[in-house]
Amino acid sequence: MHFDIDQYYSRMNSGEVILAYKGSISSELITNVLEVIDAKLEDLIIKKSIKKKLYNVLVESLQNLYHHIDDLPDTSDGKFDVHFGIFVITREGERYKVSTGNFIRNEKIQPLKDRLDRVKAMTKDELKDLYKQILNNQDFTQKGGVGLGLIDMAKRTDRQMAYQFNHYNEEYSFFNLDIYV
Numbered sequence: 186m187h188f189d190i191d192q193y194y195s196r197m198n199s200g201e202v203i204l205a206y207k208g209s210i211s212s213e214l215i216t217n218v219l220e221v222i223d224a225k226l227e228d229l230i231i232k233k234s235i236k237k238k239l240y241n242v243l244v245e246s247l248q249n250l251y252h253h254i255d256d257l258p259d260t261s262d263g264k265f266d267v268h269f270g271i272f273v274i275t276r277e278g279e280r281y282k283v284s285t286g287n288f289i290r291n292e293k294i295q296p297l298k299d300r301l302d303r304v305k306a307m308t309k310d311e312l313k314d315l316y317k318q319i320l321n322n323q324d325f326t327q328k329g330g331v332g333l334g335l336i337d338m339a340k341r342t343d344r345q346m347a348y349q350f351n352h353y354n355e356e357y358s359f360f361n362l363d364i365y366v
Contacts (some may be wrong), residue, residue, distance in 0.1 A: 206218065207270075210268050248287045
């Protein structure tokens with residue numbers, strides 16, 4: 186079975202969609218999206234703490250998406266831009282879901298899965314200690330942090346996150362991360 190990005194995107198858009206995007210991810214796009222969503226949240230959410238938490242999760246999610254997309258080397262079929270990604274914000278009853286998706290090289294799946302599982306299994310205090318430890322050691326990678334955004338989102342949402350990897354081809358899979366606020 187071949188992974189179909191259009192079908193996947195359609196499934197991500199179920200429920201009450203606040204904002205959805207599929208295409209090239211750039212820093213300009215992220216800036217524009219954050220401006221639009223900030224105004225939208227003012228009208229949509231009354232409780233300031235939820236609004237702030239959702240906005241912060243969105244910022245971290247989009248930054249992770251921008252910084253960790255694996256560029257597709259062969260886009261000759263024109264289906265995807267080299268910086269292709271997806272994000273969708275939906276309301277599901279009383280909570281909100283921020284979903285992101287991007288291509289990832291298959292060899293990076295296991296280390297990312299291990300990091301996600303580790304973060305999801307930690308208590309709030311353990312997450313706080315790990316966050317401080319990373320900041321104090323200034324243990325940063327070329328692309329930014331070592332999962333500081335992921336740790337921050339897990340702290341803010343009480344680890345309400347889910348992920349999946351969908352095989353795309355021999356070299357890439359499509360990674361989806363859902364964060365619930």
